[in-house]
Amino acid sequence: MNTTLRRLSAVVMAMFLVLMVSTTYIQYVRAGELNEDSRNARKIYRDLGAARGPIVVGDENIVISKEVDDDYGRQRIYAGGKGEVASMYAPITGYFAVTGSVSGLENANNDYLSGRADSLWLDQLQNLITGQTAEGSSVVTTIDPAVQQAAWDALGDYTGAAVALDPKTGAILAMVSKPSYDPNTMAVHDGQEASAAINIAAATTPVVGSLAGEERRSSYSVLHNRTINALYPPGSTFKVFTSAAAIESGKFRADTKVPAPNGYTLTGTQTKVNNFGGYECVAGQSEITLTEALKVSCNSAYLWLGGKVGAEAMGDMFEDFHFDEALEVPLDTTAGTYPGVDNNEGTTTAPIELTGMGQGGVLKLSPLQVAMMTATVANGGTEMQPYLVDEIRDSSLNTVEKTQPDVLGNPISSSTAEDLRAMMTEVVNGEGGSGVNAQIPGVTVAGKTGTAEDPPRQPTLWFTGFAPAEDPQVAVAVVLENAGASTEETASSALAAPVAKAVLEAALQSGSDR
C-alpha cells in the first residue's frame, strides 16, 4: 500500500497547490478589481477613515474632510455646508457617500484624494517610516471661480449647461449643470439617509418646455453632469462643423456661393424642410456666400452643403474631432453620435443633409464637445485635450503631478480655422448676424447660435463662441434644454447668447486680473 499512499500524498500536494494558486488569484491578481468594486464597502471605510484630501477651486478648499467623533472619524463637507455653492460645484466635485456611491472628482481622483496613488510613493514611504497616518492629496481644479459663478448666475432657472475652456490649453474654466444637487445631503453618515438623498436626486428629472402643453421631463436627472454626460442635437452650432468639412474638402471657400432657396427638399424624398418662416435666407438672392449662410444660419444652404460634403467626409471629420470617443477629463465624458460612425444608422444622402444643419435625430453632441469644436477654431485648428485637474499636491502641499496641456488632434488646418474665425466673427458682429446679442463692447466676439428641434419638446437653444476673436482667451458653449419657442427664430440669440456673453465677459475680466 506504500506506493498508493505515496501517490495519494502527491494528489494531496496537488490539491494544496491548487488552493494556493486560487488564493493568490483572488488575493493578489484580482485584488485591485475587487477593491474597486462599487459594492465593496471596505473602500468607503478606508477612504473615509483616512484623512481624505481636499478639492481646491481657485485658492479655496471647496471640499474638505473634517474630523468628527463617530465610527467613520471624518465628515466630508462641501463648500462649507453652503447648499447653493455646493450645488454649483456638485457636477465637478461629485459626492462621496457612505453607501459606496461615489461620483465626480471624488470618484475619478479617489486614489489621490485617499493618498493611495502610485505617484505619492514618497509620501507613503515617509508615513511608513515616521508612523504618521497617510494623508490624502489635494486635487487642484482648473475651474475659475469667477467664471463658474458668472455661468451659474447667468443660467438662472433654466435647465441646461455651460462650459468654458481655455482654447490654448484645454483647461476647463467653468462647468455648470442645472438643476444641481447639494452633495452635503449625500455625505451624511447615516447610510439610509444618504441612499434616500441619492435615490431622490437620481429620480428627479426637471420639467422642460413642451410643444403641446403636456408636461415633459428631461431625459437627464439632477445627478447628470449635463456638460459632459448629456447629449443634445447641436442644431445650427453644427453649421460651423459643416463649414469646416466643406472648406477642408477643398471644394469650398468662405466666399463660395451656395444655393439658398426658401426651402429644401431632401434628396430622394418628398420631405421639404423650410427655413424659419419659409423665407429666403437673404431676401431676393437665390445664391449667397458661405460666410453669409453662416451669418444668417441659412438652413436650406447647409442642407444642400451637408449632402455635397457627403457621409464619408462628414464622418471622418467627426472622428478627427474625437467626438465619437469618451474622454477622461478625468471625469468620464459621453461620446457623441453621428450617422454611420460606430453605428448602422442611415448614411444615405437625406439624413446626411439633415446633419448639415445639425439635425436628423442621430447626430448628438455634449456641450463640452461643442465647446471643443469652437475652441479648435479659436486655437488655429489644433484641438486640445480638455482637462479639469490642474495639479495634485501631496499632504505637505508639494506638487506631485501637474497636467501638461496635450494636443488631442488637428482636425482642421490653420487656414480653415482662419476662415471659420472670420465667418463666426460675422455671425456676432455682421449686419443682420444671428448672434448680435453676444456682442461685448470693446471686444470682438466670434460665435454661432443654434436652435435644435426636439419634438414633442420645445427646441433646445445653443450658443457657442470665443473671445477676443483676434487672440482667443476663452471658448464657451451654452445649452438651454428645450427652452425655446419654435416660432421664434431668434430664440437662441435672445436667450442663450446673453448667457454665453456673461461667461465670456467674466473670463476676460478674470483673465486680465490675473
Place this chain on the structure above:
Amino acid sequence: MSLLSERIPQGMQGALQPEENAPGRAAEAVLLVVALVLGLGGLAMVGYTIEGKLPDSFWMNTLVLTGLSLVAHIVLRIRAPYADQVILPAVVLLSVMSLAMITRLQLEGMRLTDAPRHLMWNVVGIVVMCVILVLLRDHRLLRKFTYTAMLAALVLVILPLIPGLGKELNGARIWISVAGFSLQPAEFAKLLFAVFFAGYLVANRDTLALAGKKVLGLQLPRMRDLGPILVVWAVSLTVLVGQKDLGTSLLFFGLFVGMLYLATERGGWVAIGLSMFVIGAFVAWTIFGHVQARVDIWLNPLDQELYERDPGGSFQIVQGMFGMAYGGLFGAGWGEGFSTRIPFAFSDMIYATFGEELGLTGLLGILLVYLVIVQRGMRTAVGVRDGFGKLLAGGLAFVMALQVFVVVGGITQVIPLTGLTLPFMAQGGSSMVANWVVVALLLRISDAARRPSALPTRGQVADVPASTQHPGVEGAIPVGPGASPANREAARQNMPAPSDEKTQMHAPIRDQGGDQA
C-alpha cells in the same frame, strides 16, 4: 516527493535499533511554545487594536491553553513517546489562532460569535484526545469495531432527518439539537466511516482487487464483495442529498474512493468512482434548484442579480472575496479589517476572515500548516506496519486534506461553495471535537509507526545483528549501498511483504475475537 526513503542511508541504520529510553519529545515542546506565542500574540494584538488593551479573557485563555498543551505533551511523552512531534503543535497553532480571530469578531459585536464556548470546545477536544491516547493503547483494537462503526455512522447520518431532533440551518438539515447543544453528527460519522472502511477493506482487499472479472482491462470486483460498501455509500449519499449538504457528501465519497484506491491499488476504480461522482453531481444539478443556484454563484459570483438574491445569493462569497482582496499580500493586521461584514465570518468563511487580516502570506502559511499535518499523517501511514493502521491513517489524513480542499476551494471558487467547516479553525463544537479525535488517532498510529521494533524494515536487513534477527529473514542478503544490484534483487525477492502477515504475528487480535469478517 518521497515521504520515506526507500533505503536507510549508511550510518543511519543504528538509529533504527531499539533505544534504551523513550525520546524526550523536545522538538514538540519547542514547537508548542512557538505555536502558543504566535496564537496568543494574535489574541493580544486583537485586544490592543480594538479596545486599546489586552482582551479581558487573555490571561485566562493563556493559562488554559498553555496548561492543556503541557498536559497533552506529558500524556504523549508517557503514552505515545514515539508519536509524531509536529502534528500536535501544528494543530495547537491553528486552534489558538482561530480562538484569537473569534475573540476579535466577538469584540466587534458580531452576532453568533462565542469565544468562551469556542475555548470550551477546544478544551473538550484536547481532553478527549488525551483520554483516547490513555485508553487506546493500540489502534488495532479499533478493528474490533468495524461493523459497529458502520452502524453508528449510519445512525449518525440519519439522525438529523428525524423530526423533532434534526433542525434545518441555512438550508441544510445537518444539525441535531440535544439539550441545548447543536451537533453536526456528520463530523463524527466521517471518523466512523474511516474506521469502517479501514477495517473492512483490510480484510477484503485481496478479494476486491483480484477476484472479479476483467472488463476493458479494468479489474471489476464481484458484487458480493463490494455489496456492503456500496450500500453504505448509497445510503450515506441518499441521506446527504436529502439533507442538502453537498460538502459532507463530497467528503464521504472522496474518503471512500481514496481508501478503496489505497487498499486495492486499482487506479481504474478511482476513474469509476470519479465518473460516478460526476454523474451523481450532474443529476443533483439537474434536479435540485439549490444545487443550480450554488453552481450559478460559483461560475459568476459578481453578477448583480445573484449578488442581490436573498436567500441563496452570492452575497456571502463576494463579501469573502472583498475581504481577501482588502487583505492583499500582507493583510490589514489583527483586528484591522472589516470582517464582521462577511456573513458567517467565524465559521464557514473564517478562511476569508484570516485572508483579510493576515493577508496572502498568512493564508499560505495556514495552508502549509494543514499540509504539514496531512503529510505527517500520510507519512505515518507509510511507516506503520499493519494494513489497518495504514488504511486508517491514510484515510484520516486524506479526509482532512479533502475537507480543507472543499472549504477553501469553495471560498476561492475552485469548486462551488458548500457548508463544510475548516478543521480546528471554524467555530463549532462537533467539528472541533471530531478533528481532535482524528489527531488522537493519527498520533496513536504514528507512535506505533515510529516505535523501534525488533522487526526489520526494508534495507535494514543486512545490518541487523544476528541475535536480533527474526527467524523469518534468515539467510539475509546484504543490500546496503555497497551491495551489488544482483544482491538487492535477491533481497527484494526474499523479503516478506511488510503488511498483514507481521501484524498477525505480533498482534493476536483475531484470536481475541471481535466483529470483523
